[in-house]
Amino acid sequence: MTEKTAVSTDDAPRNDNPYSQGVLADGLLFVSGFGPVDPETGEEVEGDVGTQTHRVVENLAAVVAEAGGSLADVVKTTVYVADMDDYEAVNEAYADHFEETPPARVCVEAARLPDDVRVEIDAIANVEEE
Template identity: 80%
Template sequence: MADKRAISTSGAPQNDNPYSQGVLADGFLFVSGFGPVDPETGEDVDGDVRAQTHRVMDNLAAVVREAGGSLDDLVKVTVYVTDMDDYDAVNEAYAEHVGDTPPARVCIEAARLPDDVRVEIDAVAKVA
């Protein structure tokens, strides 16, 4: 059985759904998908898809930091967008967060995301 523990931080949105913000297992951190929710207000951020992407990346970063890592530790990311026409704008904002060695990634157009946000991202990081 893998050494496994939940990771939780007030720096990322909280909810009452049955999942963890992140799970650390044998040095790998699996971060749940986050939309552009401000963790202080619980509300979606205003603004275009770039602003939403920045908030999503900040939410992911908070969970990774809580586990002892940084966004430089990301090894795999999945980006979900509701409109592939947003791809370039999401990439521009995303690139500001991932550094010189970006993680492996896939981008998927989803018919709909929770709360009708335009972008959601989940991640895997190697933190230990």
């Protein structure tokens, strides 16, 4: 049976829902989807979808860092957008964080995201110690 460990940090948004910010299993970190929420205030960040995408990736990065990794260790993401017309703006902001060997990715338009945010991203990272 695979041993799994919950990963959590105050540097990413927390909530009362029944899931972990991240789960580490056999060197793979599965990071829950985050929206553009400021972890200090618990409020959605203001600004355009590009600004919000930066916050989302920063939230993901905080959980990956807590597990001992970095965004360079992310191997797969799923990007959910409320409107596919935001695709290019999300791509531009996303690319700022994943310049060298970007992770595999899928992007889908979702009918409705939690709290009516415009973008949410989840991730899988390989943080296995060598």
